[in-house]
Amino acid sequence: xxxxxxxNINKDGIDRRGFxxxxxxxxxxxxxxxxxxxxxxxxxxxxxxxxxxxxxxxGADFSFIQISDSHIxxxxxxxxxxxxxxxxxxxxxNSTAAQPDFLLHTGDISQLSKPSEFDTAExxxxxxxxxxxxxxxxEHDVLTDDGQQYLDRFGKGTKGKGWYSFDHKGSHFIGxxxxxxxxxxxxxxxxxSQLEWLADDVKQLKSSTPIIVFAHIPLWAIYPEWxxxxxxxxxxxxxxxxxxxxxxxxxxxxQIMQKxxxxxxxxxxxxxxxxxxxxxxxxxxxxxxxxxxxxxxxxGISHVNFVQGNHSLAIVDSPLAQS
Amino acid sequence: xxxxTWFLELTATVALALALMPGSTPLLAVSAGDKAAAGxxxxxxxxxxxxxxxxxxxxxxxxxxNNDDVPHVVASDDKLFKSKPLDTDDHFSFTFSKPGTYMYYxxxxxxxxxxxxxx
Numbered sequence: 001x002x003x004x005x006x007x008n009i010n011k012d013g014i015d016r017r018g019f020x021x022x023x024x025x026x027x028x029x030x031x032x033x034x035x036x037x038x039x040x041x042x043x044x045x046x047x048x049x050x051x052x053x054x055x056x057x058x059g060a061d062f063s064f065i066q067i068s069d070s071h072i073x074x075x076x077x078x079x080x081x082x083x084x085x086x087x088x089x090x091x092x093x094n095s096t097a098a099q100p101d102f103l104l105h106t107g108d109i110s111q112l113s114k115p116s117e118f119d120t121a122e123x124x125x126x127x128x129x130x131x132x133x134x135x136x137x138x139e140h141d142v143l144t145d146d147g148q149q150y151l152d153r154f155g156k157g158t159k160g161k162g163w164y165s166f167d168h169k170g171s172h173f174i175g176x177x178x179x180x181x182x183x184x185x186x187x188x189x190x191x192x193s194q195l196e197w198l199a200d201d202v203k204q205l206k207s208s209t210p211i212i213v214f215a216h217i218p219l220w221a222i223y224p225e226w227x228x229x230x231x232x233x234x235x236x237x238x239x240x241x242x243x244x245x246x247x248x249x250x251x252x253x254x255q256i257m258q259k260x261x262x263x264x265x266x267x268x269x270x271x272x273x274x275x276x277x278x279x280x281x282x283x284x285x286x287x288x289x290x291x292x293x294x295x296x297x298x299x300g301i302s303h304v305n306f307v308q309g310n311h312s313l314a315i316v317d318s319p320l321a322q323s
Numbered sequence: 324x325x326x327x328t329w330f331l332e333l334t335a336t337v338a339l340a341l342a343l344m345p346g347s348t349p350l351l352a353v354s355a356g357d358k359a360a361a362g363x364x365x366x367x368x369x370x371x372x373x374x375x376x377x378x379x380x381x382x383x384x385x386x387x388x389n390n391d392d393v394p395h396v397v398a399s400d401d402k403l404f405k406s407k408p409l410d411t412d413d414h415f416s417f418t419f420s421k422p423g424t425y426m427y428y429x430x431x432x433x434x435x436x437x438x439x440x441x442x
Contacts, residue, residue, distance in 0.1 A: 077392075112394055139431040139432075140431070143431065144408065179431070182433040184400045185428065186433045187434070226370070283369045
């Protein structure tokens with residue numbers, strides 16, 4: 001049942017069933033549990049509330065939840081009430097069997113960087129039962145005043161445009177910013193001063209320290225044609241090569257993808273606002289319109305593993321229940 | 324070429340001078356109409372500018388309209404102009420006074436690139 005592409009009429013690596021499962025998204029969050037330095041993920045769907053969640057939690061050192069792309073202020077057809085769906089995400093976080101140590105929000109908190117949008121987001125997220133919320137900005141959060149408003153509200157005490165690191169129960173977390181000073185024709189960008197900071201930040205750490213990097217735009221080339229990648233991510237990941245366990249968590253693409261490359265595991269999270277199409281399956285990465293009943297009620301069964309094929313993108317779907 | 328430009332500029336100046344003379348309202352209307360026709364409009368659809376190249380005379384205005392469900396920012400590579408975030412149906416206009424080729428992009432989706440040629 002899992003990992004099979006059937007009826008691939010268009011030879012594009014995605015079948016009808018896979019496509020429908022992509023549409024049946026769950027805009028909630030991803031639960032991560034740390035087991036002896038290895039990070040395990042479980043999308044916060046119904047399954048995460050019961051047996052699967054407990055199974056995942058067993059023997060875990062700690063857990064945290066990633067939410068992403070709330071886009072407060074968006075009101076188009078793809079989701080006319082993004083505040084309500086963010087509230088659903090918070091409710092689900094609060095009903096997890098074990099309270100997470102903290103939340104990571106991987107950017108695009110707002111749609112247009114408006115103060116009222118940030119206010120609403122803060123108001124809703126304040127209701128989440130989690131120790132603290134750590135943020136990194138998305139490009140929608142730094143649209144005005146060079147991102148100063150974001151820094152004042154969500155990035156106090158951070159370096160540069162909002163990057164920082166912290167330690168938690170033996171793991172080292174690094175929040176990176178790849179949505180400012182973007183160059184024409186390019187992708188996401190970290191920039192030289194942030195790269196220098198990163199090299200210095202990890203210098204003193206033991207190679208056995210588990211590293212968790214989080215940033216908005218993916219730090220691996222998912223689909224550069226749509227800007228889904230970061231120009232200087234390889235340099236950043238180069239500084240992390242000597243570590244035994246590195247996990248990279250991103251948002252931006254509003255769908256789940258995972259990839260393992262050597263010691264590095266890449267994850268992307270769903271949006272709490274609206275889904276976006278799988279790479280290359282639409283004319284642009286714009287919001288995907290799904291029937292209203294699916295938007296709210298069909299829960300997370302979409303789990304897309306990304307495999308880089310020789311000629312085209314191959315997307316293999318595997319149902320969440322079995323993952 | 325330079326002479327021709329000179330001549331056109333001179334003609335425009337004369338036309339403007341005539342237009343500003345009392346009792347020449349119809350001429351002013353025609354002149355304004357010509358000017359508007361010389362400008363260009365660029366649509367933003369599906370994360371791309373269309374057309375990707377527009378050619379206009381110096382002094383003409385380009386107007387961008389965002390038809391996407393996501394915001395875009397129109398910004399020139401050399402920082403000559405930058406729009407505010409354009410939400411759906413928002414417009415941005417810029418008047419190009421000097422000839423040249425102006426490359427621009429969307430500062431939040433930098434894969435979106437296009438140009439304005441001013442002659």
